[in-house]
Amino acid sequence: MSEAGLEAARQKMTDAGVSAPAIEVFSRFYEMLESGETGVIREDTIEPLLDPPMLTDVDITDLEARDAIGKTVIIKLNGGLGTSMGLDKAKTLLKVRDGQNFLDLIVRQVLAARERYDARLPLLLMNSFRTEDDTLSYLAKYPELRVEGLPLSFMQNQEPKLRADDLTPVEWPDDPTLEWCPPGHGDLYPALEGSGVLDQLLEQGFRYACVSNGDNLGAAPNATIAGWFAKSGAPYAAELCRRTVNDKKGGHLAIRKADGQLILRDTAQTAPEEMDFFTDEHRHPFFHTNNLWFDLVALRKALTERNSVLGLPLIRNEKTVDPADSGSTEVVQIESAMGAAIEVFEGATAICVGRDRFLPVKTTNELLLLRSDVYSLTGEGKLVATTENSPEISLDPKFYKLVDEFSRRIPSAPSLRKANSLKVKGDWTFEPGVVVFGDVELTDEDTPATIPAGTHLGD
Numbered sequence: 001m002s003e004a005g006l007e008a009a010r011q012k013m014t015d016a017g018v019s020a021p022a023i024e025v026f027s028r029f030y031e032m033l034e035s036g037e038t039g040v041i042r043e044d045t046i047e048p049l050l051d052p053p054m055l056t057d058v059d060i061t062d063l064e065a066r067d068a069i070g071k072t073v074i075i076k077l078n079g080g081l082g083t084s085m086g087l088d089k090a091k092t093l094l095k096v097r098d099g100q101n102f103l104d105l106i107v108r109q110v111l112a113a114r115e116r117y118d119a120r121l122p123l124l125l126m127n128s129f130r131t132e133d134d135t136l137s138y139l140a141k142y143p144e145l146r147v148e149g150l151p152l153s154f155m156q157n158q159e160p161k162l163r164a165d166d167l168t169p170v171e172w173p174d175d176p177t178l179e180w181c182p183p184g185h186g187d188l189y190p191a192l193e194g195s196g197v198l199d200q201l202l203e204q205g206f207r208y209a210c211v212s213n214g215d216n217l218g219a220a221p222n223a224t225i226a227g228w229f230a231k232s233g234a235p236y237a238a239e240l241c242r243r244t245v246n247d248k249k250g251g252h253l254a255i256r257k258a259d260g261q262l263i264l265r266d267t268a269q270t271a272p273e274e275m276d277f278f279t280d281e282h283r284h285p286f287f288h289t290n291n292l293w294f295d296l297v298a299l300r301k302a303l304t305e306r307n308s309v310l311g312l313p314l315i316r317n318e319k320t321v322d323p324a325d326s327g328s329t330e331v332v333q334i335e336s337a338m339g340a341a342i343e344v345f346e347g348a349t350a351i352c353v354g355r356d357r358f359l360p361v362k363t364t365n366e367l368l369l370l371r372s373d374v375y376s377l378t379g380e381g382k383l384v385a386t387t388e389n390s391p392e393i394s395l396d397p398k399f400y401k402l403v404d405e406f407s408r409r410i411p412s413a414p415s416l417r418k419a420n421s422l423k424v425k426g427d428w429t430f431e432p433g434v435v436v437f438g439d440v441e442l443t444d445e446d447t448p449a450t451i452p453a454g455t456h457l458g459d
Contacts, residue, residue, distance in 0.1 A: 004168070005030075005034075005162070005166060005167040005168040005169070006027060006030050006031070006034075006167075008168055008169050009026065009030065009159075009160045009162070009168075009169050010023055010026075010027060012160050012169050013026065013159060013160065016158070016180075018157055018158065018159070019157060019190065019191075019193075019194025019195070020194065020308070021190040021193045021194040021303070021308035021309075022157035022159070022183070022187065022190045022191065022194055024190075024307065024308050024309050025183070025187075025190045025308065025309050025310075026159050026183065026334065028309050028311070029314050029334040029336070030162075030167070030334065032314045033162075033167065033314065033316060033332065033334060034167060037314050037316075038314075038316055039268070039269050039313050039314040039315050039316055040269055040270065040271050041254075041263070041265045041269045041270065041313075042271065042274070043274045043277045043278075045256065045257055045258070046254035046255060046256055046257060046263070046265070047254060047255040047257060048254060048255075048283055048284050048285070049240075049252070049253045049254055049255055049262070049284070049286060049350070050285065052240055052253075052286060052349075052350045052351060052352045053228075053349070053350070053351045053352065054351070054352050055224070055225065055228070055351055055352060055353045055354065056354075058224060058225075058227075058228045058351075060224065060227040060228055060231055061227075064227040064230070064231060065117075065223035065224055065226065065227035066117050066118075066119070066223060067227070067230070068208065068223065068226035068227040068229065068230035068231075069113065069117045069119050069121065069221065069223040069226045069227070070117065070118075070119040070120065070121075071205065071206055071207040071208055071230070072119070072121060072206070072207075072208045072209070072210055072221070072226050073121070073122045073123075073124055073201055073206050073208070073209050073210070073296075074110055074121060074122065074123050074124065074210050074221055075124045075125075075126060075188075075209055075210065075211040075212075076092075076106060076123070076124070076125050076126070076211075076212060076213070076214040077126050077185055077188070077211070077212070077213050077214055077338075078090060078091075078092055078125040078126060078127050078128075078131055078135060078153075078214040079126060079127060079128035079130070079131055079156045079182055080128075080131070080214075080215075081130055081131065082094060082215075082403075084362075084363075084401075085363065085364065085401065085402060085403050086401070086402030086403050086404060086405070087403060089131070089134045090103075090127075090130075090131035090134050090135050090214075091214065091215055092106070092131075092135065092214045092215065093134060093135075093138060094361075094367075094403065096217065096361070096367070096370055096371070097370060097371060097375075097377050097383065098377060102214055102215060102217065102361075103135070103138055103139065103214075104381070105217055105377075105381040105383075106123070106214070106217070106381070107123070107139070107142050107145055107381070108380060108381025109217075109220040109221060109380060109381040109382060110123045110145070110221060111142075111144065111145070112379070112380035112381060113220070113221035113223070113380075117223055120147050121147075121221060122147040122150050122201075122206070123145060123152065124150070124151070124152065124153065124154065124197065125152060125153040125154075125214070126153070126154060126155075126156050126188060126191060127153045127154075127155055127156065128155070128156045128158075128182060129155065129158065132153060132155060135153065136152060136153060139152060147204075149200065149203075149204055150197075150200055150201070150204060151197065151200075154191055154192065154195035154197045155191065155195065156182055156183075156187055156191055157182075157183055157187050157190060157191055157194070158180045158181065158182060158183070159180065159181060159182075159183050159334065160179060160180060160181075161178075161179055161180065161181050161319075161321055161331040161332070161333055162331055162332045162333075162334070163329060163330070163331060163332075164318065164329075164330040164331055164332050165330070167332065170321050170329055170331050172321050172322070172328075172329070174322075175322070178321055178322055179321070181333045182335075183334065183335060183336065184315060184335030184336045184337060184338075185290075185336075185337060185338040185339075186312045186335070186336025186337050186338050186340060186341070187336070187338075188211065188338045189299065189303065189310055189338070189341065190308060192299075193300075193303050193308060194308075198296065198299065198300060198303075199300070201296055202296055202297065202300060206296060207230075207295065207296055207297060208226060208229060208230060208293060208294070208295060208296065209293065209294050209296055209299075210222075210225075210226065210291070210292075210293050211291070211292050211293070211294075211338065212289075212290065212291040212292075213290055213360060215360050215361045215362070216289075216290070216291070216358065216359055216360045216361075217359050217361075217370070217381075217382075217383050218355075218356050218357045218358050218359035218360075218383070219239075219289075219291045219357055219358075220380075220381070220382050222357075225239070225293070225351065225353070226293075228351065229293045232349060233347075234295075234345075234347050234348060234349045235294065235295045235298035235299075235302075235345040235346075235347055235348060236292070236293070236294045236295070236298070236341060236342055236344075236345040236348040236349070237292065237293045237294075237348065237349045237350060237351060238253060238262075238264075238288055238289075238291075238292050238293075238339055238342055238348075238349075238350040238351075239288075239289045239291035239292065239293075239350070239351060239352075239353045239357060240253065240286040240287065240288060240289060240350050240351065240352045240353070241286065241287055241289055241352065241353060241354075241355055241357070241358050242285060242286055242352060242355075243281040243284070243285055243286060243287045244281060246392070247281060247287050248278075248279040248281070249267060249279075250287040250288060250289075251264055251265060251266035251267065251287065251288045251337065251339065252264075252265060252278075252284040252286060252287050252288055253265075253286065253288055253342065253350055254284065256343070261343050261346075261348075262342050262343065262348055262349070262350065263313075263340070263342065263343040264288055264337060264339045264340045264342055264343070265278070266315065266337055268315045268316070268317065268335075269313065269315065286350075286352060288339050289353070289357060289358045290338075290339060291353075291357060291358075292338065292339055292341075292342075294341070294345075298345060302344060302345065310341060310344045311344060312336040312337070312340045312341060312344070313336065313337075313340050313343070314334065314335075314336065315334075315335040315336055315337065316332060316334070316335075317332070317333040317334075317335050318330065318331075318332055318333075319331055319332075319333055355385075356384070356385060359383060363395075363397075363401070364395055364400050364401065364402075364403065364406040365393040365394060365395055366393075367403070367406070368393055368395065368406075368410065368413055368416075369390055369391075369393055369416070370383060371413040372413040372414065372415065372416040372417075373386060373413075373415050373416065373417050374386060374387055374390055374391065374416050374417060386417055387417050391416050391419040391420055391421050391422060391436075392420070392421040392422075392423075393416075393421070393422050393423075394421075394422070394423040394424065395424050396424055396425050396426060396427075396444075399426070399427045399428075400424070408429075409427070409428065409429045409430065410429075410430045411430075411432070412430070412431075412432040412433075414430055414433075414434035414435060414436050414451075414457075415434070415435040415436060416436050418435070418436070418437045418438070419436040419437060419438065419439075419440065419458070420438050420439045421439045421440070421441075422436050422440050422441075423440070423441040423442070424441075424442045425441075425442060425443050425444045426442065426443065426444030426445050426446070426449070427444075427445075427447075427448040427449065428442050428445075428448075428449050428450070428451060429448065429449070429450045429451070430450075430451045431450060431451060431452055431453035431454075431455075432453050432454075433453045433454040433455075434451050434453070434454070434455050434456075434457060435454075435455070435456045435457065435459070436457045436458060437456065437457065437458040437459045438458045439458065440457045440458040
């Protein structure tokens with residue numbers, strides 16, 4: 001059945017116009033899945049990474065920095081809709097600060113870096129079929145963003161969801177779009193190759209790529225890191241941050257005992273009985289920011305040598321074909337992490353950066369922080385912390401999980417600069433001018449309640 005299942009999946013992808021490199025990558029993962037591969041990385045097979053290079057110790061000249069940023073392309077992952085926050089368009093269209101969305105601020109960051117370093121610095125977005133049209137339509141307001149000879153985007157691939165019982169492509173006539181899923185961010189590499197964009201970049205003289213999530217406004221163009229990466233001669237580098245007690249979910253790098261190679265381990269690759277090791281911020285003191293750098297020449301060489309299949313580790317994701325219907329057919333989604341490519345490149349390295357390089361918005365908790373006075377917005381589109389430590393935010397998901405509900409209850413962010421934590425249980429509406437001091441916890445009042453304008457909470 002598995003051979004027939006793979007052939008059916010390959011044919012379905014071919015009929016849908018999926019690129020040849022993506023089909024080959026999927027086929028390799030399918031064979032691993034069929035053979036029982038789980039992708040789990042056992043704790044006794046790795047050593048913690050304890051002493052990576054620090055960005056604060058980097059010493060490069062201005063000339064080295066300018067030369068490197070002049071050969072760099074900025075790539076943003078922009079395939080998500082932010083459905084967990086109630087959005088139905090590209091998540092980067094969500095307004096973050098002062099009426100501007102992620103795309104506005106990303107564009108400002110790129111254009112400012114171009115002017116500062118007199119660099120071409122292209123911006124490339126890896127879109128999905130759900131985000132491509134909305135994104136490009138919005139970016140039409142920035143005609144100066146285009147770099148001659150290069151597109152603004154390339155498309156993430158799609159692959160069939162597989163029935164969990166026999167690994168054949170699932171059929172769902174009620175909504176055929178649900179028969180497909182994205183292959184995870186590891187699809188970056190076959191998507192770059194299959195779209196032709198990788199070769200376009202090389203032809204245009206670009207050498208380095210800086211990749212990050214579209215919802216991470218901290219990952220602005222950085223000439224110092226570009227200069228460090230170029231000077232290192234490494235084919236690949238990951239940006240890390242020091243973990244705190246609040247950083248238990250993010251993946252981390254480790255050293256594989258078998259060959260001393262740096263590898264990435266995500267939550268889905270950790271055995272349930274070993275999660276204590278995974279979440280221990282003392283045992284594994286650095287987390288992977290999903291900001292990464294790679295040498296375009298090295299990537300092209302590796303793809304050519306490996307027949308377009310880099311050989312990333314498998315991530316097996318079990319779901320239902322309709323995520324909103326737990327009773328629908330159980331499926332397996334084959335995924336991979338783009339950061340796992342670190343184990344493909346001999347000589348790959350990492351660098352520990354400041355927390356200012358990691359400002360993702362995954363929930364309305366983070367959105368509230370970015371909208372508050374904990375951050376100030378610079379003319380270059382960067383969000384700069386105004387406090388030494390960010391307060392802990394916990395908003396009741398029953399009332400604040402969806403952006404529309406959150407914005408209705410908190411139309412104007414309270415002042416949080418003097419807060420240690422804000423925990424909200426129940427249905428509370430914040431009027432403008434509220435100031436939070438120290439540790440504040442609002443409990444469920446059973447009925448909707450309002451914090452009046454100008455209130456000083458915890459003072």
